[in-house]
Amino acid sequence: QSALTQPASVSGSPGQSITISCTGTSSDVGTYDLVSWYQQYPGKAPKLIIFEVSKRPSGVSYRFSGSKSGNTASLTISGLQAEDEADYYCCSHEGRPTVLFGGGTRLTVL
Amino acid sequence: QVQLQESGLGLVKPSETLSLICKVSGYSVTNGYLWGWIRQPPGKGLEWIASLDPGWRTHYNPSLKSRVTMSVDTSKNQFSLSLTSVTAADTAVYYCARLAHDVRGSETFFYHFDYWGLGALVTVSS
Numbered sequence: 490q491s492a493l494t495q496p497a498s499v500s501g502s503p504g505q506s507i508t509i510s511c512t513g514t515s516s517d518v519g520t521y522d523l524v525s526w527y528q529q530y531p532g533k534a535p536k537l538i539i540f541e542v543s544k545r546p547s548g549v550s551y552r553f554s555g556s557k558s559g560n561t562a563s564l565t566i567s568g569l570q571a572e573d574e575a576d577y578y579c580c581s582h583e584g585r586p587t588v589l590f591g592g593g594t595r596l597t598v599l
Numbered sequence: 600q601v602q603l604q605e606s607g608l609g610l611v612k613p614s615e616t617l618s619l620i621c622k623v624s625g626y627s628v629t630n631g632y633l634w635g636w637i638r639q640p641p642g643k644g645l646e647w648i649a650s651l652d653p654g655w656r657t658h659y660n661p662s663l664k665s666r667v668t669m670s671v672d673t674s675k676n677q678f679s680l681s682l683t684s685v686t687a688a689d690t691a692v693y694y695c696a697r698l699a700h701d702v703r704g705s706e707t708f709f710y711h712f713d714y715w716g717l718g719a720l721v722t723v724s725s
Contacts, residue, residue, distance in 0.1 A: 492644065525711035527645075534694055534718050535645065540711040578645050582709045586658060588635075588647035588698075 493591035511579030519560035523582035603716035621695030633698035
């Protein structure tokens with residue numbers, strides 16, 4: 490059971506847009522529209538920001554959006570703000586059933 | 600408001616058993632969601648450990664399955680995790696969470712973790 494693949498780090502300047510990729514396989518991301526994304530600040534619990542590929546929970550900023558193409562899901566943050574600096578994790582259902590997480594991406598706002 | 604709170608010993612000796620409880624408030628554990636455990640070693644990423652469904656069937660991470668047991672106590676509205684034969688590699692922050700899901704026929708689909716506990720650090724050391 491391999492983790493989903495995310496870049497270790499991404500960065501952007503305030504106001505810019507960034508995209509974090511999450512690559513899986515045809516056994517998980519490629520087959521199921523059950524990709525979720527979590528934001529985690531240091532020392533805090535993860536927070537759900539995207540579910541079912543592109544849906545936003547109530548209270549999550551419209552600046553966060555999700556998409557999927559083939560075996561790769563993506564999280565885009567537009568209008569980057571200093572408060573977006575955090576770790577981001579993708580997650581997917583896998584058919585056994587199990588849950589797979591990505592290795593996490595550290596977002597730095599320059 | 601759904602709230603989850605982990606509790607248990609913060610220090611466990613190698614080869615012994617790690618035990619944690621997740622107390623749920625604001626929602627009944629019998630009310631149709633799955634419940635799960637996720638861990639995060641210091642400075643590392645998230646790893647799903649186990650989930651328990653409304654029929655009290657358990658689903659385990661294959662890499663941990665031989666050492667993990669998850670159970671529920673409906674009278675106390677809580678669920679628990681037991682991990683045997685621990686080593687230093689099991690040192691982590693352990694989170695409990697509520698897991699949205701669907702069942703279609705005989706197949707269970709895991710959706711997303713929508714509520715999380717604050718986490719409990721468990722250190723494995725002699």
